[in-house]
Amino acid sequence: xxxxxxxxxxxxxxxxxxxxxxxxxxxxxxxxxxxxxxxxxxxxxxxxxxxxxxxxxxxxxxxxxxxxxxxxxxxxxxxxxxxxxxxxxxxxxxxxxxxxxxxxxxxxxxxxxxxxxxxxxxxxxxxxxxxxxxxxxxxxxxxxxxxxxxxxxxxxxxxxxxxxxxxxxxxxxxxxxxxxxxxxxxxxxxxxxxxxxxxxxxxxxxxxxxxxxxxxxxxxxxxxxxxxxxxxxxxxxxxxxxxxxxxxxxxxxxxxxxxxxxxxxxxxxxxxxxxxxxxxxxxxxxxxxxxxxxxxxxxxxxxxxxxxxxxxxxxxxxxxxxxxxxxxxxxxxxxxxxxxxxxxxxxxxxxxxxxxxxxxxxxxxxxxxxxxxxxxxxxxxxxxxxxxxxxxxxxxxxxxxxxxxxxxxxxxxxxxxxxxxxxxxxxxxxxxxxxxxxxxxxxxxxxxxxxxxxxxxxxxxxxxxxxxxxxxxxxxxxxxxxxxxxxxxxxxxxxxxxxxxxxxxxxxxxxxxxxxxxxxxxxxxxxxxxxxxxxxxxxxxxxxxxxxxxxxxxxxxxxxxxxxxxxxxxxxxxxxxxxxxxxxxxxxxxxxxxxxxxxxxxxxxxxxxxx
Numbered sequence: 001x002x003x004x005x006x007x008x009x010x011x012x013x014x015x016x017x018x019x020x021x022x023x024x025x026x027x028x029x030x031x032x033x034x035x036x037x038x039x040x041x042x043x044x045x046x047x048x049x050x051x052x053x054x055x056x057x058x059x060x061x062x063x064x065x066x067x068x069x070x071x072x073x074x075x076x077x078x079x080x081x082x083x084x085x086x087x088x089x090x091x092x093x094x095x096x097x098x099x100x101x102x103x104x105x106x107x108x109x110x111x112x113x114x115x116x117x118x119x120x121x122x123x124x125x126x127x128x129x130x131x132x133x134x135x136x137x138x139x140x141x142x143x144x145x146x147x148x149x150x151x152x153x154x155x156x157x158x159x160x161x162x163x164x165x166x167x168x169x170x171x172x173x174x175x176x177x178x179x180x181x182x183x184x185x186x187x188x189x190x191x192x193x194x195x196x197x198x199x200x201x202x203x204x205x206x207x208x209x210x211x212x213x214x215x216x217x218x219x220x221x222x223x224x225x226x227x228x229x230x231x232x233x234x235x236x237x238x239x240x241x242x243x244x245x246x247x248x249x250x251x252x253x254x255x256x257x258x259x260x261x262x263x264x265x266x267x268x269x270x271x272x273x274x275x276x277x278x279x280x281x282x283x284x285x286x287x288x289x290x291x292x293x294x295x296x297x298x299x300x301x302x303x304x305x306x307x308x309x310x311x312x313x314x315x316x317x318x319x320x321x322x323x324x325x326x327x328x329x330x331x332x333x334x335x336x337x338x339x340x341x342x343x344x345x346x347x348x349x350x351x352x353x354x355x356x357x358x359x360x361x362x363x364x365x366x367x368x369x370x371x372x373x374x375x376x377x378x379x380x381x382x383x384x385x386x387x388x389x390x391x392x393x394x395x396x397x398x399x400x401x402x403x404x405x406x407x408x409x410x411x412x413x414x415x416x417x418x419x420x421x422x423x424x425x426x427x428x429x430x431x432x433x434x435x436x437x438x439x440x441x442x443x444x445x446x447x448x449x450x451x452x453x454x455x456x457x458x459x460x461x462x463x464x465x466x467x468x469x470x471x472x473x474x475x476x477x478x479x480x481x482x483x484x485x486x487x488x489x490x491x492x493x494x495x496x497x498x499x500x501x502x503x504x505x506x507x508x509x510x511x512x513x514x515x516x517x518x519x520x521x522x523x524x525x526x527x528x529x530x531x532x533x534x535x536x537x538x539x540x541x542x543x544x545x546x547x548x549x550x551x552x553x554x555x556x557x558x559x560x561x562x563x564x565x566x567x568x569x570x571x572x573x574x575x576x577x578x579x580x581x582x583x584x585x586x587x588x589x590x591x592x593x594x595x596x597x598x599x600x601x602x603x604x605x606x607x608x609x610x611x
Contacts, residue, residue: 008241009034009035009063009243010032010034010242010243011036011037011242011245012036012244012261012265013037013066013246013247014038014042015039015041015042015246015248016245016247016249016252016260016261016264017252017253017257017260017261018252018253018255018257018260019257021042021043021045021046021048021053022048022056024036024042024257025053025056026257027257028261029060029061029062030258030262031261031262031264031265032265032368033261034061034062034063034242035062035065035244036057036062036063036065037065037067037068037198037244038053038066038067038068038100039068039069040068040069043094043098049097050094051097051098053098054098054099064098064099064100065241065242066100066103066104067098067102067103067104068103069104069105069106070088070091070103070104070105070106071106071108072106072109072110072112072113073105073123073124073127074108074113074114074119074123074124075113075114075123076112076114076115085126085130088103088131089134091103092130092131092136096134101135101136102136102137102138102195103131103136103139104139104170104196105139105140105141106141106143106146107140107141107143107147107149107154107155108146108147108148108149109145110147113146113147114148115147115148117148117154117157117161118161120149120161121162121163124138124140124159124162124164124167125162125164125167127167128164128165128166128167129164131166132164132165132166137166137168137195138166138167138195139168139169139170139196140158140159140167140170141155141169141170141171141172142154142155142172142175142176144174144175144179144209145209145213151176151179151181152169152175152176152181152183153181156169156193168192168193168194168195169189169193169194169195169196170195170196170197170198171186171196171197171198171234172200173201173225173227173231174198174200174202174246176230177202178202178213179209183229183230183233183234186233186234186236186237187233187236189237191237191238191240192238194234194238194239196241196244197231197234197239197243197244198245198246199220199227199246199271200217200219200220200246200247201217201220201221201222201223201224201227201267202216202217202225203216203218203224203457204224214248215248216249217246217247217249218247218249218440219245219263219264219267219440219444220245220267220268220271221267221270221443221444221447221448222440222441222444222447224454224457228271228274228275231243231275232275243272245264247264251436251437251439251440255437255438256437262368263389263438263440263441265368266369267444267448269448270447270448273363273448283353283360283452283474283479284352284353284474285328285352285353285426285474285479286351286352286353286427286430286480287351287352287397287399287406288330288331288332288350288351289330289331289350289430289504290321290331290332290333290334290347290348290349290350290351290393291334291345291346291347291504291572291576292334292339292346292347292348293334293336293344293345293573294335294336294344294573296342296343296573297343297344297345297572298333298335300572300573301572301573302322302333303521303523304522304569306324307519307521307522307523308326308424308506308518308522308569308578309326309420309421309423309424309514309517309518310324310325310326310329310331310424311324311326311413312324312413312416313330313412313413313416314407314410314411314412314413315410315411315413316409316410317409317410318377319334320334320335321334321335321410325416326419326421326422326424327421327425327426328425328426328427329426329427329506329507331504332349334348341574343574344573344574345572345575345576346502346575347392347430347432347504347576348392348393349392349393349394349395350393350395350430351383351394351396351397351406352396352397352450353397353398353399354396354398355398355400357383357384357396357398357401357404358384360396361384361386361396367448367449369387369445369449370386371384371385371386372387372394380408381397381408381409382403383395383396383397383404384404388442388445388446389434389438389441389442389445390432390434390438390442390484391432392432394449422508422518423508423509423510423517424507424580425506425508425509426506427480427504427507428478428480428505428506428581429473429481429482429483429505430481430482430483430502430503430504430505431483431485431501431502431503431504431505432482432483432485433485433486433500433501433502433575434485435486436487439468439484439486446482446484447472450474452472452473452481453473453474453475453476454470454471454472455471455472455473455476455477455481455589456469456589457469457471458592459488460593460596461596462595462596462599463599463600463603465487465488466487466488467486467487468487469483469484469485469592470483470484471483471484471590472484477586477588478583483590500575501575501602502575502576502577503576503577503579504576504578504579505578506579506580506581507580507581507582507583508581508582509582511552511565511566511567511581512548512552512554512565514582515552515553515554515567515580516552523569523570524552524553524567524568524570525553525567525568525569525577525598525601526553526601526605527550527555527597528600528604529550531555532550535556539558541556552567553567554566555567555568555594555597556591557587557591557593557594559587559588561585561587561588562585562586563584563585564583564584564590565581565582565584566579566581567579567580568601568602571605571606
């Protein structure tokens with residue numbers, strides 16, 4: 001029997017969600033959670049009594065599985081400890097009305113925390129005896145910033161010494177993994193002494209752990225922690241309770257609670273799939289990328305593609321869609337009349353070539369990703385499709401399966417084979433601006449639904465603020481990728497730059513040859529001379545090489561593993577541009593130091609000020 005065949009309910013702490021307690025309960029139930037951890041401040045601010053909250057949860061099909069948090073139980077002052085016990089007893093009164101028998105007690109982070117482990121165990125035992133009399137239980141948790149107890153091993157030592165059946169452990173992945181604590185010794189803990197498990201992911205941060213915890217936690221699969229290994233260790237130790245999420249995140253707590261709850265339950269579904277060892281069927285590559293333009297921009301888009309060496313290869317049988325192809329790179333250009341602005345341009349879709357497209361669709365459905373409604377005319381390919389949180393439509397296709405081959409809907413253009421091209425060989429990655437409120441949700445989507453792997457996570461300064469970027473690939477190191485970019489803070493619309501830039505990065509084996517093959521009216525972005533002066537100083541390049549780079553408006557970077565040469569086009573319409581890259585050796589990632597130069601150059605090009 002695998003770990004996930006054991007019955008584990010899915011629960012979520014109300015602190016994860018925005019809104020009133022009623023908003024949170026409805027959102028959790030709608031998303032499919034089985035229960036909640038009730039965060040005490042949500043109860044205090046509620047206009048409903050504990051009894052009414054319990055009845056509301058019953059109506060929604062939610063169990064209240066934990067009441068939390070209870071802070072600063074132990075004390076070096078005996079009188080203060082007695083007051084703390086009376087405070088705990090009053091909490092048990094509330095819990096009785098709520099119908100919950102488990103309370104989370106955090107390790108003490110205040111100045112009067114008990115430092116002697118025997119005395120701490122004695123006080124914890126006294127609390128356990130009170131809990132026993134009231135028919136309650138205590139889940140003791142080591143806060144990563146606790147004064148005496150800040151490691152799970154110490155919390156287990158205290159629980160073991162307390163030796164009371166009403167006192168057990170709460171294991172929180174953030175508090176454990178943020179301290180890089182090992183979990184191998186969990187096998188020594190009796191499974192019935194692990195009362196509760198809280199799960200949270202997080203990005204790697206070099207900062208105060210309290211601030212890291214309070215502001216940057218994420219749902220499983222959205223950060224950098226290995227939650228599959230962590231959860232496996234807890235389950236193998238014998239834990240049989242809920243899989244529960246406790247995430248403090250500034251964005252989640254001001255976003256739609258329903259959308260956040262759906263993202264949360266999706267994260268647990270993906271985690272369970274990882275525990276089972278099951279993954280989405282593997283993507284092979286991008287079959288095509290769809291570019292949507294208005295009639296105003298159609299000539300501009302087609303001119304850009306043709307000057308880059310693409311040829312019109314096929315036209316759709318019933319829609320205003322044209323395929324432009326060069327080697328293994330295919331761009332579908334779709335004309336839309338529904339765009340909000342006359343110059344709108346957007347990357348509308350990516351089609352992933354897969355061995356089993358239906359497996360992807362089934363995996364997406366199992367993770368609460370709704371199928372994308374489409375109008376399919378008789379005889380056309382019924383391609384499975386879903387909507388990504390960043391706004392892209394994601395198609396699953398197979399060139400080996402006739403019914404799922406997108407090309408069946410197109411008629412070939414005669415004479416296409418005679419087009420020479422400019423040396424572009426394929427598509428390296430697509431870059432999109434992920435909406436601020438769904439950035440982390442987008443990361444989870446590409447990881448869980450498409451099985452993509454993180455290749456690079458970075459932040460870099462731009463002319464209008466810091467940008468965070470997360471590059472995922474279908475396979476490492478150089479499989480097709482999707483780069484998610486976004487501001488670290490919500491940004492206004494005053495900037496003269498591209499508001500939500502998107503771009504398609506093509507590959508070539510010889511960027512110099514490709515650029516020299518382009519006609520003079522190719523829309524290559526001009527790069528300022530200051531860039532090349534700095535480049536030569538930083539990397540000690542020869543005059544001849546820098547001159548060649550500057551003449552062709554190429555950008556360059558070098559690492560111990562290789563070189564990266566690239567060039568950009570100007571923006572087509574409102575937000576889309578192209579990049580051509582040549583990777584020499586095994587250069588990993590992207591030269592992010594070039595990104596602010598490109599951003600400023602795009603602003604200058606739009607203003608007409610770059611010389």
